[in-house]
Amino acid sequence: MANSGVGVIVNQINRVAIVGGTHGNEFTGAYLIQKFAQFPDLVARPSFETITLLANPNAFAVGRRYVEKDLNRCFLKQDLQDPTLSSYEELQAKSIQDTLASNRDKQADFILDLHSSTANMGLTIILVNSHPLNLKLAAYLSQINPLVRVYRCSFKSIEENPFVNSLCELGFAIEVGPIAQGLLKAELFQKTEELISTVLDYIEGFNQGKIPSFKETLILYDHLSVVGYPKGQNGKIFGMIHPELQDKDYQALNPGDPIFLAFDGKTIIYEGTSTVWPIFINEAAYYEKGIAMCFTQRQQINI
Numbered sequence: 001m002a003n004s005g006v007g008v009i010v011n012q013i014n015r016v017a018i019v020g021g022t023h024g025n026e027f028t029g030a031y032l033i034q035k036f037a038q039f040p041d042l043v044a045r046p047s048f049e050t051i052t053l054l055a056n057p058n059a060f061a062v063g064r065r066y067v068e069k070d071l072n073r074c075f076l077k078q079d080l081q082d083p084t085l086s087s088y089e090e091l092q093a094k095s096i097q098d099t100l101a102s103n104r105d106k107q108a109d110f111i112l113d114l115h116s117s118t119a120n121m122g123l124t125i126i127l128v129n130s131h132p133l134n135l136k137l138a139a140y141l142s143q144i145n146p147l148v149r150v151y152r153c154s155f156k157s158i159e160e161n162p163f164v165n166s167l168c169e170l171g172f173a174i175e176v177g178p179i180a181q182g183l184l185k186a187e188l189f190q191k192t193e194e195l196i197s198t199v200l201d202y203i204e205g206f207n208q209g210k211i212p213s214f215k216e217t218l219i220l221y222d223h224l225s226v227v228g229y230p231k232g233q234n235g236k237i238f239g240m241i242h243p244e245l246q247d248k249d250y251q252a253l254n255p256g257d258p259i260f261l262a263f264d265g266k267t268i269i270y271e272g273t274s275t276v277w278p279i280f281i282n283e284a285a286y287y288e289k290g291i292a293m294c295f296t297q298r299q300q301i302n303i
Contacts, residue, residue, distance in 0.1 A: 020033035029114025047204055238262055248281065249279045
C-alpha cells in the first residue's frame with residue numbers, strides 16, 4: 001500500500017503492526033504486546049502478517065511515560081530526517097520508522113497504537129486522518145460496541161503529524177480509560193484485547209472481500225482545541241476540574257456550566273458561546289503541559 005494522500009485505494013493489507021508501550025507507564029498496551037509475543041496465534045490471521053512492537057522499552061522498564069521526550073511527539077517527518085536529534089526517544093522513533101515504514105517489502109500497511117488514559121475515555125479510537133477504510137472500520141466498531149467512541153484529531157498533512165500513526169495512512173490509536181498510570185485493570189485489558197481482535201477480523205474480511213455490513217453513519221468527535229488550567233501571573237495553577245465536570249468525558253458542556261473550581265472555592269464557568277464535548281478531562285499525563293482537557297465538536301457523518 002502506498003503511503004500517500006488520504007483516500008488512496010487499498011486492495012490488500014499485507015502487514016499489520018500492533019504497537020504498545022509508546023508511553024512506558026501505560027501498561028495495558030505494553031502487557032498486551034508481551035501477551036501477543038508469547039501467544040502469537042491470538043493475533044495471527046491467514047491473509048496478512050501481524051507484528052508486535054514494544055515501542056519504548058526503557059520507559060516501560062522504569063514505569064515512566066518517557067525517558068527524555070514524549071515518544072508520541074517524535075514522529076514529525078522533519079524530525080525523523082534530522083540527524084542532529086539524538087535523545088533516546090528521538091532515536092527510538094527513527095528505529096521504529098526503520099522497522100515499520102522504511103523497507104517497502106516489510107512496511108506496515110496498518111498500525112494500531114495502544115494507549116491508556118487516566119481520564120474517563122472508555123474505548124476511544126483516535127483517527128489522525130479521514131481515510132475511507134479508517135472511517136468505515138471506526139463506524140463498524142462503534143456500531144457493534146456502544147462503548148466505542150471515535151475522536152478525530154486530523155492533521156492537514158502527514159508532515160504535521162507527530163504521532164506513531166504518521167508512519168502509515170491506515171490505522172489509529174486505541175485509548176482506554178479510566179486507569180491509573182503504571183497498573184493493569186483486567187476489565188479494560190480484556191476489552192482492549194477484544195477490540196484488537198475485532199479489528200484484525202475486519203481486516204481479514206476486507207482482504208477476503210467480505211466486509212461486514214454496517215450503518216453508513218458515524219458519530220465523530222472532532223478536535224476543536226486544548227484547554228489549559230487556570231493560572232495566575234506566576235504561572236501556577238489556581239484551580240482544578242469542577243466536580244460536576246469530572247469524569248464527564250464525551251458529555252455536552254454548555255455555556256455557563258461549571259468547568260473549574262478555584263482553590264478559593266469560586267466556580268469558574270465555561271464562557272464559550274456554543275456547546276462542546278470535552279474529552280481527556282483531568283488526564284494525569286497532561287499536567288506537565290498545563291492541559292486540563294480537549295474540546296471537541298460532536299457530529300454525525302455519512303460515509
